[in-house]
Amino acid sequence: MSCQDILCVFEPTQAGLPPAFAQAVALAKAQQAHLTVVPVSVISRAPGSAISAALVSGMLKTVNDQVRAATNVSAQAAKEALALSGLTYDVNVHEGIMLDLGDWIAKAARSVDLTVVDRPSNAIEASELFFERALFSSGRPVLVASPEHMSEAVRKATLAWNGSAVAARALGEAIALFPSLKAVDVVVVNGEKSLANALPGTEIAQHLARHKIEVNLIEAPVVSGSIAATIDEVATRAKSDLIVMGGFGHSRLREFLLGGVTAEITALARLPVLFAH
Template sequence: MRFKSLLSIVEVNQTDNDLKIAIDLCSEINAQLSVMVFAVASLPPIGDYPIGTADVWVKERQRDLAVLKGRVEDVEMLVRDVDISAAITDEYPELARIGHIVGRYARYADATIIGPDLLTNEALKAKVIDGALFESGRPILLIPHGTKPTLRPKRVLLAWDSGVECTRAAREALDIMASAEEVHVTMVDPDTSSIANGPEPGADIAAYLSHHGINVDVDRLPSGGQSIADVLKQHATDISADLIVMGGYGHSRTREWIVGGVTRSIVDDSNLPVLMAR
């Protein structure tokens, strides 16, 4: 699909780094930017707390909201100086509700950008990815530290196992892959049974992508005792890929983020930007 709107998630104490990345990506593809600035609200005192605790909590909320308001004003000034359309909103949810709030906003964007500052925030990363990936039906773009994100990549690695999740990811990334010089459909230890990939793993998806004008190579790789995630990351480096496209495996249960091993490894330690969908 063609990306015309991107969502950036900004925690109130973050630097401008993630936001500037989102602005650059929107400028690159002439997309609208939505920014959700949020602060985490503390739970109200309950039970037999000492007298005066409620007053302390109220004052803390007032301070938090004032800081949040100031951060929104800073963001508004930053986007005002760039030539893109932007909309900024703010939220003050409790920690348990962050995923739900992010998911609600993500439904109305073509993709959610999760930048390096947020990815290194261990307290919030899982909550934000939980909502953006599992509650929106939209893809996410993960941008680790030290990478150069682009939505007009020259080379793309499409991690493929014939599953529904990677099929969805391929569909979401069609326009991106169509503009690339090369797309490498990459399979690790592919199953050649008829119920999985058949005798020529990757041929079906290669034909589908070719019908969309995409220049495709199929790479079937042995794991050689390494993890699938490590093989994919190394191959992405070997082919000088600019972007990894893959399915996000797992589900959200009782506000816990539960994902498959490859998904978890790529999220926690990727050497490239990753477009992920499920």
């Protein structure tokens, strides 16, 4: 098994095609996978009151038209870039209000091997919504692209290991998605919490060795009180192609709030991060 069907979803910006697009293209080339690219227009609707709707409808139309135009520009740019890539691909535009986009991305992510999204920077932007719903509502893995590093082929990974079921699932997804994976650093961060009842790192290292994957078991002290910074430092120093970890978190009244380490590693990782939940 390998990654044969990749979805890349992003909200267009004036900065051009985002890191998620470049990362998705690189992985699709390495795997000879089909790539579906979807620039998304996040549109606004007038409030329910007829009076207030009349007051803002003209302004909203102008804003929405600008958003749709930017989306079409991104779609055209993606088509032009992909035309020279040698890949099989689709470029589709999608639009909706923020609340509806959550259900859409969850469903879209279920029918692919991997969804690639951009790094979210705050809890009210579309990239946070795409990440949160693709991860927690699709049942499929999600790769968060890094603006600092783009990995072409995945040969070495750093696994953030705490013995949890979601960490085990993330590892399984990485092995299945990337047959090119030859080496894994299994990182156990000392002092984050009691791991007395967790599956030891030595046992998961044995499992990887049976897959003919070179294993390096690392017990790392917490750097500056941050588990996420510790994982990032170890992975960057080892020149891994990506970080692999289980995604913890929850949605509360659709505010898209993530668990501490998940949110922190998403915000600061210098490498792409593969999450599974």
